[in-house]
Amino acid sequence: MRTQLFALFTAIAWGVGGYFEKKGLLMGNLPPQVGITIRTAVALIVLAAASAPQWRTMLEAGPKPLLYIALGGGVLAGSVGMLCFYVALKGGSLAQVMPIAFTSPIFGVLMGVLIGGSTLQPRQLIGMALTVGGIALVSSV
Structure with missing residues (x-):
């Protein structure tokens, strides 16, 4: 049950967050690249603080798992995917973008x-x- 609850919280956070991201992009007439940079900078600060007690586990993991995370999560999902999402978010309606993106x-x-x-x-x-x-x-x- 705990797993499903966290999955539901994920969906809520991403859905509600997407609304505010689109609103911010349009209100400020910001390019998608600026929006994703702001999002990522804030997330980096929050996640760095939340994960600080576990940083030592990176040394134990070795380079290959870290490379998988960096390339898959950082480059592909975090950069390419999020840039595409922000371009779609700025140009399309939430009703079209969110279901397809997810x-x-x-x-x-x-x-x-x-x-x-x-x-x-x-x-x-x-x-x-x-x-x-x-x-x-x-x-x-």
């Missing part, structure tokens, strides 16, 4: 299947197809 778990699952050795049950495939169909309905104009 299909990301589907791509994570596919990566797990294609290169991570995960398997999918038919029920999961049906759920993914229904999710994509629902998103297509919700985000169409």
Whole structure:
């Protein structure tokens, strides 16, 4: 139950946060790159403080896991993904952008299947197809 509760809090934070991010971009007529830089700078300060007691675990982890996080989370998700999200957010409606942007778990699952050795049950495939169909309905104009 705790896991699902944190997942729900994640969805709430990202959904509500997206609203304020779009509002800030439009109110200030800010380029998406500036918006994501502000977001990242604030997040860096908050997360650095929250994670400070665990920093020593980086030494124990070794370089390969840190490289995976830096490239996957920092470059791909944190930079490329967020820049694309901010461009979409500034130019499109929340009703279109948010559902499409948050299909990301589907791509994570596919990566797990294609290169991570995960398997999918038919029920999961049906759920993914229904999710994509629902998103297509919700985000169409």
